[in-house]
C-alpha cells in the first residue's frame with residue numbers, strides 16, 4: 165500500500181521536471197513567495213508567543229525521563245517545577261510528554277475545554293474499559309457517557325440518601341464489632357473492606373449485597389488489580405497474570421450482576437433503589453440500558469467510589485487522631501446536633517454536622533484521592549501564552565492547587581475552621597477541586613459526603629482514636645491513589 169503511494173509520487177515528480185521552462189520558473193516563484201509568507205506569519209506568531217511550547221524540564225535519562233523523581237514524590241516534584249518554571253510546563257516520562265496546568269487560572273483551560281479538544285477517553289479508556297467493560301464510561305462517545313452520568317444523578321437523590329444513612333450506619337456498626345473494646349489496627353484496610361459493603365448495599369441493592377462474601381471481595385480485588393501502572397503502560401492483550409485475573413474477575417462479577425438483574429425482573433418486585441433506577445432508565449432516544457450496560461455501570465460506580473472514599477475516610481481518621489481537641493469537638497457536635505442519647509443517625513441531622521463536614525472538606529484539601537486529572541491534547545491548546553502541541557497529556561493536580569503558597573494561608577496545616585473565615589483562595593474558581601469541574605465533574609460528591617459522614621459519626625460515637633506513639637502516616641505513592649503508609653491506629657471504646 166505505502167509502496168504504491170511512493171511510486172505514484174515519483175511519477176508525478178518526473179512529469180513536473182518535463183514541463184517547459186516557463187511553468188517551472190513560475191512554480192519556483194510561487195514557492196518562494198509562499199515560503200516567505202509562511203515564515204513571516206510564523207515569525208509574527210512567535211513574537212506574539214502563540215507558537216511557543218511550554219518550558220520543557222530537561223532530563224538526561226532517555227525514555228524513562230523524570231519517572232523516577234516523579235514516582236518518588238510527585239507533589240514535591242510538581243511544586244519545585246512550579247517555583248522554577250511557573251504554572252505551565254512539560255516533562256517526559258516513559259516516552260510520554262506531560263504538560264501540567266497548575267493553579268486556578270491555568271487549570272481553567274482543562275475545566276472549560278471541550279472533550280473533542282482535551283480528551284478523556286484517549287488517556288483513561290485503556291485502564292477502565294477492561295475493568296468496567298464495553299458500552300459504558302470511556303468506552304462510549306462522551307455524549308453517551310454524559311447521558312449515563314445523568315442517570316446516576318437521578319438515582320442519587322435525597323430520598324435514597326435517607327435510606328443510605330441507615331444502611332451505612334448498620335454496616336459500620338456490624339463491621340467494627342470485630343474491633344472489640346480497644347487495640348491497634350489497620351484503619352485503611354478496615355475502611356476499604358467496609359466501603360465495599362456499604363457501597364454495594366447502597367448502589368447495587370440487596371440482591372448483590374447478599375451475594376457479597378469473601379470470594380466476591382477477592383474478585384473485586386483482582387478486578388481492581390487492573391488499575392495498575394502495568395495496565396497503563398503495556399498493551400492490554402499481553403498474557404500477564406494480573407491481566408488474566410482482571411479479565412476473569414470481570415466476567416465473574418458481570419455474571420453476579422446479570423443474575424441479580426434477572427432475579428429482580430422475574431420477581432416483579434419494584435424496589436425503590438439505585439438498581440431499579442438503572443433498570444428503568446432510558447437514553448434520550450428511548451432505548452433502555454441493556455444488562456451489560458447496567459452491570460458495567462454498577463462496577464464503575466463501585467470502583468469510582470471505593471478507593472476515593474476509603475482513602476479519604478482513612479486520612480480523616482488520622483487527622484482526627486492527631487488532633488484530640490478537634491476529635492472531642494466533633495464528638496460534642498454529635499451530642500449537640502443529634503441529642504445526648506445519640507439516637508440512630510438520620511439524614512437531616514447529618515446535614516447539620518457542620519464541623520464534621522468541614523473536617524471532611526479539609527481532608528479532601530490536603531489528601532484529595534485523585535491527585536491528577538488527565539486529558540489528551542487532540543488540538544493545539546493555549547495556556548499562559550504557551551501553545552501545548554497535539555499529543556501532550558494535559559494534567560491538572562488538585563493536590564498541588566489545594567496547597568499553592570499564593571492561594572492558601574498556612575497551607576499545609578489541617579484547619580477545618582479555615583472555611584469559617586474568608587480564605588485567600590475563595591475568589592479563585594479552581595483552587596479547590598477535589599471532585600474536578602466541568603463536563604467530567606464527579607457525580608458522586610453528595611453520596612461520598614453522606615457515606616463518609618455516616619461512617620465517621622458512627623466511629624466517633626463508638627471509639628476514641630489516637631496515633632500510635634505519635635506516628636502520623638506518610639504518603640504511600642506506590643499506587644495512583646495516595647494511601648496512608650502503614651495506616652495503623654490506636655482506639656479505645658468510649659464510656660458513655
Ligand code: HEM
Nearest residue numbers: 465468469472473534537598599600604605606607608612
Ligand atoms: C471522596 C470521594 C470522591 C472523590 C474525591 C472523587 C473525585 C472525582 C474526580 C476528581 C473526578 C473528575 C475526574 C476527571 O476530570 O478526570 C470524578 C469524576 C467522576 N466520579 Fe468521582 N470522586 C469521588 C467519589 C465518587 C463516587 C462515590 C462515585 C459514584 C457513586 C463517583 C463517580 C464519578 C463519575 C461517574 C465521574 C465522571 C467521570 C467523567 O465524567 O469523566 N465518584 N470524581
Ligand SMILES: *[C@@H]1O[C@H](CO)[C@@H](O)[C@H](O)[C@H]1NC(C)=O
Nearest residue numbers: 640642643647648649650651
Ligand atoms: C503501599 O501501597 C502498596 C500498594 O497498595 C501496598 O502493597 C503496600 O503494602 C503499602 N505499603 C505500606 C507500608 O502501607
